[in-house]
């Protein structure tokens with residue numbers, strides 16, 4: 001059975017249904033992407049998986065346990081970390097404090113220190129400026145910190161919402177390389193991206209969300225080659 | 241001349257420390273849930289009555305006659321009563337309104353405030369008038385040998401020292417501990433705090449409890465210093481403390497302390513030197529508030545830009 005499985009998810013903001021039938025599965029050890037245009041419902045889907053929003057209907061099952069009725073802090077304890085859209089760092093706290101907050105629920109101080117060091121090894125710039133306030137960093141550096149913070153809970157499932165947003169192509173490549181390394185080290189990744197080309201190239205599996213519904217799915221390769229995907233989401237790449 | 245001035249400074253510092261202790265509760269709660277808890281003054285008031293009740297009805301004379309037994313016990317009782325009321329207030333009055341329009345909890349706060357005053361008036365024996373409150377510390381006055389001598393009661397010294405120690409301890413707690421970090425995280429971005437595994441309900445309860453404890457201690461010290469209490473004490477001092485919190489920059493711990501001291505000094509010195517005397521307390525305090533806010537709308541220590549204001 002899939003590690004995470006989302007079935008017929010419907011989520012509304014008041015009267016507005018933002019998600020009206022999203023279903024997908026994430027297998028252990030894979031990178032799975034959700035792609036789709038602005039307002040398709042990708043962020044809403046992730047926020048519902050992590051417990052910030054309650055679905056109107058549908059179910060979310062993690063490793064056999066339904067989680068769509070649990071509060072966010074319990075879902076984190078089950079091993080789901082969510083790096084939100086726009087990074088949302090604690091801007092007035094230092095790098096180190098942001099990482100410590102990522103490890104908030106952990107009691108193993110030695111392990112936390114080791115993992116903080118691991119994040120610094122992964123992103124040396126963070127280690128060099130560990131006492132600086134997060135708000136003072138560049139967009140790319142903030143994204144590194146956001147990913148580092150999410151990793152600090154030692155998640156089984158890492159959810160990243162548009163990690164490439166606002167980044168230079170070089171920085172984007174670095175972030176995606178890191179995602180691949182994390183997958184190879186055993187972390188399952190659920191990735192939301194508008195940058196469909198890079199996301200599909202990276203993904204073991206992917207789903208297209210359109211107007212709140214999952215419409216297509218396949219391996220990254222299959223979707224890259226699919227004319228419907230090329231037309232809608234890879235316009236420039238396909239014509240290039 | 242000089243000693244009059246200095247003794248007013250001493251009065252101002254005593255009063256200011258008291259206001260600071262109350263202001264910490266306003267500022268902490270605002271920092272976490274952006275609610276001005278207008279019933280916070282009443283939490284201070286019930287702490288004083290709770291402490292007095294333990295002194296009058298509970299403790300044996302062997303204890304009440306020795307300040308080093310009585311003072312800590314009454315402070316703890318006062319703090320506990322206030323914590324209980326503050327936490328119940330959060331749970332039953334504010335939590336159901338967490339997602340309501342902002343006016344709803346504000347009006348509720350006013351209602352809770354009136355309800356608490358009336359509850360004490362009706363149920364506490366003799367509370368329809370002011371009730372005498374014993375001095376719980378070493379009796380007497382220290383004369384600081386400057387000029388003709390500057391008098392300050394030992395209880396006043398206790399008030400200043402204890403307030404500063406508690407405020408300093410609170411700042412350390414918020415800056416250095418895991419729970420303090422969770423409070424700051426919740427204040428900056430509640431949803432992301434939840435994504436870190438923080439349960440905001442627990443943080444909010446803790447915040448009300450801390451504010452309650454400080455207010456309860458302030459209530460007992462107030463009674464001990466002024467030697468009588470009445471059910472309006474929360475309203476009057478609540479306004480001073482709220483003003484202090486705004487003056488210092490609401491949401492900021494150090495600001496609440498400095499704001500409290502400034503207001504205490506303005507009240508004491510204004511009463512002595514400005515036309516109208518003590519009758520114009522509120523006027524001078526609000527004049528200072530307005531002047532400061534014109535030049536520094538965020539208060540002394542307020543952040544110009546907050547992640548969540």
Ligand SMILES: Nc1ncnc2c1ncn2[C@@H]1O[C@H](COP(=O)(O)OP(=O)(O)OP(=O)(O)O)[C@@H](O)[C@H]1O
Pocket residue numbers: 013016017018036037038039040041042043044045085194
């Ligand atoms: N807080 C909100 N209140 C009301 N409507 C919202 C809210 N957040 C999102 N929506 C609406 O829900 C729909 C889905 O939004 P969502 O943010 O999930 O899309 P998305 O796929 O993440 O888009 P993007 O690629 O632009 O980030 C949109 O129509 C959006 O306007």
Ligand SMILES: [Mg+2]
Pocket residue numbers: 042043044085
């Ligand atoms: Mg989005």
